[in-house]
Amino acid sequence: MTRHVNPIKRSYLLLEDWFNLSFGADWNPLYHLGTLAFFFFWVVLVSGIYLFIFFDTSIAGAYASVEYMTHDQWYAAGVMRSLHRYASDAAMVTILLHMFREFSLDRYRGVRWFSWFTGVPTLWFVITLGITGYWLVWDELGLFVAVYSAQLMDTLPVVSGSMARDFLAGQLTDRLFTLMGFLHLLGQPVILIIALWIHVKRLSHVNISAPRGLAIGSFLALLVLSLLKPATSHGPADLDKVPTVLNIDWFYLNVYPLLDRWTADQVWLVTTGVTLLLMIMPWLPPKKTGPAAEVHLNQCNGCGQCAQDCPFDAITVQARTDGARWASEVVVNPDQCAACGICMASCHASNPFRQPQKPLETAIDMPQFPIDEIRRLTGKALAELKGDTKIIVFGCDNAVDVADFKAPDVAVLSLFCAGMLPPTLVEYALAHGADGVLVTGCRSGDCYYRYGNIWLDQRFAGRRKPILRQRAQRERIEVFRAAVTDTARLRRGLAQFREKITAVKRQAAHTDPSTGREAGDA
Amino acid sequence: MPELLRYSLQALNYAVFMLLVWYFSVAPPYTHLSPDQAVITVAFAHAGERREACRELSAEELARLPPNMRAPMDCPRERSPVSVDLLVDGERVIDEVHTAPGLYNDLGVDIYRSAKVSAGEHRLVVHMNDNARVEGPTHVHEETVVLEPAQHLVINFNSDTREFFIK
Numbered sequence: 001m002t003r004h005v006n007p008i009k010r011s012y013l014l015l016e017d018w019f020n021l022s023f024g025a026d027w028n029p030l031y032h033l034g035t036l037a038f039f040f041f042w043v044v045l046v047s048g049i050y051l052f053i054f055f056d057t058s059i060a061g062a063y064a065s066v067e068y069m070t071h072d073q074w075y076a077a078g079v080m081r082s083l084h085r086y087a088s089d090a091a092m093v094t095i096l097l098h099m100f101r102e103f104s105l106d107r108y109r110g111v112r113w114f115s116w117f118t119g120v121p122t123l124w125f126v127i128t129l130g131i132t133g134y135w136l137v138w139d140e141l142g143l144f145v146a147v148y149s150a151q152l153m154d155t156l157p158v159v160s161g162s163m164a165r166d167f168l169a170g171q172l173t174d175r176l177f178t179l180m181g182f183l184h185l186l187g188q189p190v191i192l193i194i195a196l197w198i199h200v201k202r203l204s205h206v207n208i209s210a211p212r213g214l215a216i217g218s219f220l221a222l223l224v225l226s227l228l229k230p231a232t233s234h235g236p237a238d239l240d241k242v243p244t245v246l247n248i249d250w251f252y253l254n255v256y257p258l259l260d261r262w263t264a265d266q267v268w269l270v271t272t273g274v275t276l277l278l279m280i281m282p283w284l285p286p287k288k289t290g291p292a293a294e295v296h297l298n299q300c301n302g303c304g305q306c307a308q309d310c311p312f313d314a315i316t317v318q319a320r321t322d323g324a325r326w327a328s329e330v331v332v333n334p335d336q337c338a339a340c341g342i343c344m345a346s347c348h349a350s351n352p353f354r355q356p357q358k359p360l361e362t363a364i365d366m367p368q369f370p371i372d373e374i375r376r377l378t379g380k381a382l383a384e385l386k387g388d389t390k391i392i393v394f395g396c397d398n399a400v401d402v403a404d405f406k407a408p409d410v411a412v413l414s415l416f417c418a419g420m421l422p423p424t425l426v427e428y429a430l431a432h433g434a435d436g437v438l439v440t441g442c443r444s445g446d447c448y449y450r451y452g453n454i455w456l457d458q459r460f461a462g463r464r465k466p467i468l469r470q471r472a473q474r475e476r477i478e479v480f481r482a483a484v485t486d487t488a489r490l491r492r493g494l495a496q497f498r499e500k501i502t503a504v505k506r507q508a509a510h511t512d513p514s515t516g517r518e519a520g521d522a
Numbered sequence: 523m524p525e526l527l528r529y530s531l532q533a534l535n536y537a538v539f540m541l542l543v544w545y546f547s548v549a550p551p552y553t554h555l556s557p558d559q560a561v562i563t564v565a566f567a568h569a570g571e572r573r574e575a576c577r578e579l580s581a582e583e584l585a586r587l588p589p590n591m592r593a594p595m596d597c598p599r600e601r602s603p604v605s606v607d608l609l610v611d612g613e614r615v616i617d618e619v620h621t622a623p624g625l626y627n628d629l630g631v632d633i634y635r636s637a638k639v640s641a642g643e644h645r646l647v648v649h650m651n652d653n654a655r656v657e658g659p660t661h662v663h664e665e666t667v668v669l670e671p672a673q674h675l676v677i678n679f680n681s682d683t684r685e686f687f688i689k
Contacts, residue, residue, distance in 0.1 A: 021523070022531030029535075089543045144554060154634065160623075162632035165565050168676050169689065221536035229544050242561045242674045247548040257552055 082226030302328035341420030419452025569630035
């Protein structure tokens with residue numbers, strides 16, 4: 001039966017389809033939202049350092065120095081200013097899309113709670129960094145931001161005195177401006193980097209580099225925008241005047257208009273409430289995750305491949321505790337285990353050709369779906385196949401539902417993740433009656449468990465242990481990526497694979513097994 | 523898909539993305555203050571009077587105290603709340619009551635409250651009560667002002683001279 005897909009997820013996958021069409025899976029920006037945000041942050045950082053060279057951190061000089069950069073040195077500092085602003089805004093777009101993606105694809109609960117939970121306050125660090133940036137320009141918008149920020153701060157019980165009164169004519173000093181400069185240029189970026197480090201702390205193989213092509217394309221787009229629509233300032237801040245109409249940056253300053261309608265206390269209540277609600281979302285309701293992987297030390301030689309492959313850093317290698325001759329062993333942290341089964345396929349002992357007459361035991365296994373059960377179900381399904389082209393489809397619980405494809409000549413077996421498939425199981429299926437093996441799972445670059453389909457590709461290509469051995473007939477093996485909404489695509493892919501297997505079998509029938517030549521060759 | 527078409531579609535996507543980035547970085551414009559309006563802000567720091575008056579201790583009371591604490595006057599620390607209201611042409615636009623902060627409610631209050639009014643001539647009346655032992659305002663200031671559009675007029679209070687003044 002086709003899996004139910006909620007409209008949000010369906011819409012998001014459609015958007016992914018659109019970007020896959022033009023960018024391909026490798027450059028699809030929706031698969032690289034986090035790394036894109038990092039890329040924009042680097043652009044902001046480098047452009048910000050350049051702007052700091054010319055920036056005057058005084059009340060009297062700040063606006064004039066920004067104007068100098070914008071108009072007199074438009075070709076360098078002006079472009080840098082525009083890159084600084086637009087990269088900040090682009091970062092906000094990618095961060096919001098990143099959040100939406102994790103939410104719509106249900107990747108914010110379970111073991112992922114930590115990244116979501118720490119990501120929400122990190123978003124606020126980004127926003128406050130943008131706010132102080134607008135403040136420093138010290139134009140009418142900067143004054144508006146400064147006065148309203150001060151009013152927000154004044155309502156906090158930890159702030160003594162009134163910051164807002166500092167912005168009355170005759171009260172403001174350069175010291176406050178120097179403080180803001182320090183905050184924006186050093187304090188806040190350092191806090192943000194620490195927050196980002198914490199944000200990815202519970203993940204392994206963290207990638208913060210956007211694909212080169214995507215980075216180049218994004219930078220060129222920013223550059224074109226910076227030349228066509230250079231960032232400019234409002235009029236200079238005048239403490240005797242109140243700004244009237246403002247072209248505010250809605251990505252960063254959207255809270256401020258609320259202060260014209262609500263009190264500062266109400267604004268704090270709403271923003272704090274929304275923040276807390278977002279932070280506790282991983283438990284509304286909590287995700288049900290299966291039992292964690294179990295280590296069987298009597299089978300483990302401590303090679304550590306499973307620890308290298310775990311996408312959530314749940315497995316560590318430690319000194320041997322059972323007195324066996326191996327130096328190390330692995331241990332699973334159940335709190336961080338997503339129960340994806342990738343580790344089981346990483347293990348060399350998860351080989352279905354082993355222990356044919358007794359229950360197959362491996363070194364790291366999933367108690368709810370052990371390798372022995374997978375071998376048994378595979379053998380049973382293969383034994384029931386009828387027809388000329390017997391195909392077994394190994395699927396993934398988070399992608400298209402392979403149960404839809406069950407037929408007299410097609411057996412199906414859904415795993416937790418495509419990365420849970422030991423390469424030797426493919427060989428096992430081919431050796432036990434399958435004419436072809438089709439493996440399907442999440443779309444390329446978009447594994448629900450982060451690295452399942454990447455590890456699968458690398459194992460099949462012989463670039464990651466355990467490899468799919470050379471003896472496995474590659475022409476009888478197909479990997480077809482299909483998201484949960486791609487049933488029709490997979491149906492077409494399966495039909496093509498069936499034709500291919502028929503052709504392979506026909507060719508094999510015409511080939512002389514002793515010479516390897518086709519029958520009738522001279 | 524042909525390379526040219528693929529790159530063209532990429533360019534289209536980048537263009538849409540940058541259009542979104544540019545538009546919301548400056549638009550839609552936000553009207554913080556109508557061009558025919560001005561702002562009046564009441565802003566000052568001031569410590570209210572003691573909530574209870576100082577009292578002279580009797581000889582008997584002084585005798586009960588350790589010798590080093592025999593101050594002749596007992597002055598409770600708690601300060602009165604400060605209430606302030608502003609009437610513009612008879613209409614109350616600001617009405618604030620601030621309790622003295624601090625663990626013992628013994629610190630001065632900081633007041634900062636703004637109101638938008640139309641530009642032009644206005645009669646301002648500001649009342650303040652900083653003494654809980656007095657009914658009604660303890661300080662009153664009246665003045666007629668002419669406000670320019672977008673002008674920021676500040677009503678301050680000098681705690682030394684105990685007078686309001688307008689900047």
